[in-house]
Amino acid sequence: MVQSSVLGFPRMGGNRELKKANEAYWADKLSRDDLLKEAKRLRLEHWKIQKDAGVDIIPSNDFAFYDHILDHIQLFNAIPDRYSKHSLHPIDEYFAMGRGHQKDGVDVPSLEMVKWFDSNYHYVKPTFQDGQTFKLSEKPKPVVEFLEAKEAGINTRPVLIGPVSFLALGKADRGQSVDPISLLDKLLPVYVELLEKLKAAGAETVQIDEPVLVYDLAPKVKAAFKPAYEKLVGDKLPKLVLATYFGDIVHNFDVLPSLQSVYAIHIDLVRNPEQLESVVGQLASNQILSAGVVDGRNIWKTNFKRAIELVETAIQKLGKDRVIVATSSSLLHTPHSLDSEKKLPGEVKEWFSFAVQKTAEVVTIAKAVTDGPASVREALEANAQAMQSRASSARTNNQAVKDRQSKVTEAMHERQSPFPERYAQQKTHLSLPLFPTTTIGSFPQTKEIRIQRNKFTKGEITAAEYEKFIEKEIQDVIKIQDELKLDVYVHGEPERNDMVQYFGERLDGYVFTTNGWVQSYGSRCVRPPIIVGDISRPAPMTVKESKYAASISSKPMKGMLTGPITCLRWSFPRDDVHQSVQAQQLALALRDEVVDLEAAGIYVIQVDEPALREGLPLRAGREREKYLSWAVDSFKLACAGVKDSTQIHSHFCYSEFQDFFHAIAALDADVLSIENSKSDAKLLKVFEDKAYPRHIGPGVYDIHSPRVPSEQEIKDRINEMLAYLKPEQLWVNPDCGLKTRQWKETKAALTNLVNAAIFYRQKYAS
Ligand SMILES: CN1c2c(nc(N)[nH]c2=O)NC[C@@H]1CNc1ccc(C(=O)N[C@@H](CCC(=O)N[C@@H](CCC(=O)N[C@@H](CCC(=O)O)C(=O)O)C(=O)O)C(=O)O)cc1
Numbered sequence: 168m169v170q171s172s173v174l175g176f177p178r179m180g181g182n183r184e185l186k187k188a189n190e191a192y193w194a195d196k197l198s199r200d201d202l203l204k205e206a207k208r209l210r211l212e213h214w215k216i217q218k219d220a221g222v223d224i225i226p227s228n229d230f231a232f233y234d235h236i237l238d239h240i241q242l243f244n245a246i247p248d249r250y251s252k253h254s255l256h257p258i259d260e261y262f263a264m265g266r267g268h269q270k271d272g273v274d275v276p277s278l279e280m281v282k283w284f285d286s287n288y289h290y291v292k293p294t295f296q297d298g299q300t301f302k303l304s305e306k307p308k309p310v311v312e313f314l315e316a317k318e319a320g321i322n323t324r325p326v327l328i329g330p331v332s333f334l335a336l337g338k339a340d341r342g343q344s345v346d347p348i349s350l351l352d353k354l355l356p357v358y359v360e361l362l363e364k365l366k367a368a369g370a371e372t373v374q375i376d377e378p379v380l381v382y383d384l385a386p387k388v389k390a391a392f393k394p395a396y397e398k399l400v401g402d403k404l405p406k407l408v409l410a411t412y413f414g415d416i417v418h419n420f421d422v423l424p425s426l427q428s429v430y431a432i433h434i435d436l437v438r439n440p441e442q443l444e445s446v447v448g449q450l451a452s453n454q455i456l457s458a459g460v461v462d463g464r465n466i467w468k469t470n471f472k473r474a475i476e477l478v479e480t481a482i483q484k485l486g487k488d489r490v491i492v493a494t495s496s497s498l499l500h501t502p503h504s505l506d507s508e509k510k511l512p513g514e515v516k517e518w519f520s521f522a523v524q525k526t527a528e529v530v531t532i533a534k535a536v537t538d539g540p541a542s543v544r545e546a547l548e549a550n551a552q553a554m555q556s557r558a559s560s561a562r563t564n565n566q567a568v569k570d571r572q573s574k575v576t577e578a579m580h581e582r583q584s585p586f587p588e589r590y591a592q593q594k595t596h597l598s599l600p601l602f603p604t605t606t607i608g609s610f611p612q613t614k615e616i617r618i619q620r621n622k623f624t625k626g627e628i629t630a631a632e633y634e635k636f637i638e639k640e641i642q643d644v645i646k647i648q649d650e651l652k653l654d655v656y657v658h659g660e661p662e663r664n665d666m667v668q669y670f671g672e673r674l675d676g677y678v679f680t681t682n683g684w685v686q687s688y689g690s691r692c693v694r695p696p697i698i699v700g701d702i703s704r705p706a707p708m709t710v711k712e713s714k715y716a717a718s719i720s721s722k723p724m725k726g727m728l729t730g731p732i733t734c735l736r737w738s739f740p741r742d743d744v745h746q747s748v749q750a751q752q753l754a755l756a757l758r759d760e761v762v763d764l765e766a767a768g769i770y771v772i773q774v775d776e777p778a779l780r781e782g783l784p785l786r787a788g789r790e791r792e793k794y795l796s797w798a799v800d801s802f803k804l805a806c807a808g809v810k811d812s813t814q815i816h817s818h819f820c821y822s823e824f825q826d827f828f829h830a831i832a833a834l835d836a837d838v839l840s841i842e843n844s845k846s847d848a849k850l851l852k853v854f855e856d857k858a859y860p861r862h863i864g865p866g867v868y869d870i871h872s873p874r875v876p877s878e879q880e881i882k883d884r885i886n887e888m889l890a891y892l893k894p895e896q897l898w899v900n901p902d903c904g905l906k907t908r909q910w911k912e913t914k915a916a917l918t919n920l921v922n923a924a925i926f927y928r929q930k931y932a933s
């Protein structure tokens with residue numbers, strides 16, 4: 168029999184209950200006990216959904232209050248002393264690492280948070296010390312949650328991050344020089360102890376994720392697999408299913424011999440179906456293949472015909488008992504359930520599958536290959552019908568968009584003059600001081616803003632009332648920026664629910680969900696809009712608010728747009744048209760917006776591209792260069808329609824620039840603001856080494872934490888930056904937008920930021 172398996176389930180709950188519980192706990196509005204109870208309720212509910220769907224292999228320990236890698240940091244006691252020394256309750260220590268802690272005399276910033284592979288999920292980076300040791304926590308979470316499920320009558324397969332990935336995804340702490348992978352020998356005994364405990368609790372198999380196998384690996388990381396999996400396999404330990412996802416593992420085949428004693432290998436056959444044959448050829452004689460054929464990263468219904476063909480190919484080689492049908496990755500990256508979507512056009516809804524539906528898909532595919540297609544005939548027919556309906560739908564094609572794309576020229580990608588000439592004009596036009604201060608766009612999205620928007624969406628207030636409310640918000644943020652004495656203002660983005668969803672809702676070719684939330688980091692979720700057809704802009708999207716803001720202030724007002732790659736990557740893209748085509752369609756729509764903003768008197772325009780890095784293929788090589796070429800082109804196409812005197816900014820958070828700096832430089836943006844406060848300023852060296860000629864604002868403080876940075880801290884950060892950048896190049900700004908913050912801490916932090924900038928302005932005045 169072919170078993171069905173889910174690699175991980177979304178944690179938030181159908182109504183984002185986990186988000187609400189976490190945030191209430193942080194605000195002292197929910198007790199610790201009630202938080203724990205709510206988490207347990209959600210875990211049980213999610214296991215039950217999978218059990219009722221008939222899934223054979225259900226994951227446990229896929230739940231996390233904040234992030235699963237952070238869970239492992241605590242599980243192995245890899246907790247930096249600056250957190251552990253305060254003897255906080257374990258859950259508060261955990262949140263302190265995730266989001267910082269500034270309360271009751273404890274003041275500690277969070278650990279660094281970075282992108283999870285090429286997804287819009289963020290993990291907390293393990294941070295190691297010279298002399299690092301590990302110790303299993305007293306009540307290991309994977310054991311507790313396995314027993315919790317067992318007590319409810321559900322046998323689960325616990326999920327762990329593997330030791331090689333745990334170390335390779337981490338870094339040495341600031342000022343430390345330890346190479347994380349060198350800690351393997353110290354870490355393995357703790358894994359063995361944990362696996363023994365899981366076995367004793369009754370876990371027969373454990374899913375051990377080693378997603379780093381899809382990367383190009385340094386030789387010492389590759390070499391770590393052999394000693395690791397020699398120690399982690401044995402009679403006294405559960406059988407291991409080693410899982411990889413988001414790429415192929417063919418280039419790391421030399422690692423597979425050292426993995427021949429693990430029970431099963433899971434591969435992502437959605438992303439790389441072509442790896443099937445060669446991976447099957449590399450398996451040991453009794454090893455099992457977990458075939459990831461249901462997409463964990465997108466919302467399109469699985470094409471059953473194609474998936475069954477793939478699984479059948481594997482069965483022909485291995486036999487039914489050596490194949491598991493699985494999701495390609497954890498379903499963490501998909502929304503909870505399609506059932507709560509009442510407003511999607513009926514035709515379109517038929518094309519989608521969210522987490523709950525995907526669990527049913529793995530079951531259907533497993534049954535089809537076990538008992539034959541006739542056993543699931545109705546499901547197969549309905550699926551074929553949905554595939555057909557989508558392929559032939561009028562929604563997907565817009566000839567006018569295609570015609571416009573065919574007329575795009577090289578010249579449309581270039582500004583009129585090179586940067587020095589543009590800058591000379593911008594300097595006179597904008598009259599900015601040295602060390603200009605600005606923010607990244609959004610100001611706090613207060614409860615009141617969300618309530619008014621909710622009322623407007625539900626029709627409880629009119630468009631005119633909502634517009635008036637937004638204008639008042641804009642007036643307020645302008646007044647605050649006056650008081651703070653910032654240099655380049657923003658309108659604060661109060662009208663935007665999200666920087667991608669907002670644009671999706673104003674573009675043709677998109678549809679949106681009402682409840683399709685996906686966790687982005689911690690308690691923060693996004694509702695990615697869905698690209699179903701060719702994209703075009705029926706009307707200006709942001710001009711009204713920016714123009715209004717500019718009309719009530721004499722300061723330069725920065726217009727705020729989300730760039731084509733970010734719109735693409737943070738939406739659920741089409742899978743029937745190449746992403747470069749979708750990016751170009753978005754670029755043309757944004758180009759019109761940029762030109763309209765300039766015509767409306769907005770002479771500084773920021774086109775955010777934080778997802779540019781995320782779209783980068785995970786392995787170096789030709790595919791990367793191809794991607795960068797069309798991604799950079801789409802940004803330039805969006806921006807290049809303006810005059811030299813208009814200043815184009817771009818913003819990047821969560822980006823490591825070293826490996827694609829040439830692309831950042833090729834964007835030709837006049838000013839870049841980048842996330843930097845959690846990184847070592849040394850990372851800026853690349854800008855110095857490459858003699859980056861344009862202007863740059865490396866973030867001076869972390870906006871993900873409510874913690875207020877002191878003026879001195881910000882001065883220190885600027886001072887570090889000055890080691891690599893010229894004073895006349897440097898802007899002073901936070902790491903990212905301020906939408907998740909409260910006003911109190913925002914004002915305090917920006918006051919310190921402006922004072923720090925003034926200090927350096929005076930210092931370099933002469
Ligand atoms: C910059 N980042 C972003 C990423 N991806 C995006 N798509 N957008 C981003 O901004 N990726 C990288 C980073 C990740 N950072 C963030 C930062 C902040 C959030 C965030 O704040 N998310 C909000 C939800 C935002 C939203 O869509 N809000 C809507 C709906 C609000 C809502 O929940 N309404 C209630 C009713 C109103 C009430 O009573 O409060 C409801 O529907 O139940 C809106 O404002 O209208 C979050 O709260 O998680 C995400 C990623």
Ligand SMILES: N[C@@H](CCS)C(=O)O
Pocket residue numbers: 607608609610666727775777818820903904905906
């Ligand atoms: N302009 C956006 C960028 C976030 S990456 C904001 O300020 O929220």
Ligand SMILES: [Zn+2]
Pocket residue numbers: 607777818819820902903904
């Ligand atoms: Zn940002």
